Amino acid sequence: MARNPERRTALVDAAIEVLAREGARGLTFRAVDQEAGVPVGTASNYFASRDDLFTQAGTRIHVRMTPDPDEARQAMSPEPSRELLTELMRWLVRRMTENRTGYLAMLELRLEGTRRPALQAELNHAVRADFESNVQLYKESGFPGDTDTFLALFLAMTGLLLEHFTLPDLLSDRAVDDLVDTVVTRIVPDA
Template identity: 50%
Template sequence: MRQNPQRRAALLDAAIEVLAREGSRGLTLRAVDAEAGVPTGTASNYFANRGQLLVQILHRTRERLTPDAGELAGPLDTKVLLGRLLGRIRRERSVHTAVLELRLEATRRPELQAELSAFLAEELEENIAWHLDAGLPGDRMGVALVYFAMQGLIVDDLTIPALLEAHPVDDLLGVMVERLLPERPAG
């Protein structure tokens, strides 16, 4: 397998675009080559098979969706952080759409489901630990509830944004934080 990290990242970014646009059935190594503008067969030099490609796409999505340090600096406010998360998702629509496609594909591929389950469980634990370590309001269960609520809001925002028109997202985020993450008592 080839080891050029820049080429691998470009192929994975192309795969994300194909997956988001065409769905799982449209994701082939040949389609990735075409999207990346590289000679046919290039992707097969980097990924042994489609299953390996799917797993590596998953890891590339985390790289692309991880906030930069500036987004997490300064006085921390959960509502603001959730708004920034939604903004990142909107800027990187194809990345999150690809994650949704991976979730659907995992319902048909046990090996991908195992990988995705472990991946998302680790992500959730990291999010909970970061939130609590940052001293933000709420407890472990509240942070988990916000995570799952945000997943639903993100799916609706990506797939049927008109549904949210009657419910301003900024207001929803404020109520979510207020109700699910009450201030912890001092002491």
């Protein structure tokens, strides 16, 4: 197995691009090689199997979608309130929109995980770890509501993002920020 970490990262980033554009069926070693602009056969030297490529793409997407810690600290610095939570959810939507490719690739990986138990297990592990970390942060930060409030907000925002990316005309009569406001206002109690 090849050991050039920069090349591996470039190949995984290329895999994410292919996933977002072509879907899981289009994710082949040849397609990754072409997207990365490397000789045919390069990806197969870096990944033991397609399953390995899927798993590493999932891991890389989480790295790419995680906010910069300094930005996150600054975003969380005001007093916890429903208004701050609304701003944080708007920030989340902006970050996901800016990384549209990563978000679409993650959706593809989740669907593919229903057919690949090892991938599903890896995604369950990664998403659960992020979820539990965010629940803990929510509780420690003193936002209004409890863990069920956070769960409802998580599920609602996940649904909002799914519709925003896959069927943008469905809710096109409402601005995304207005939808975020509605979600937060309906779910999070006023402190």
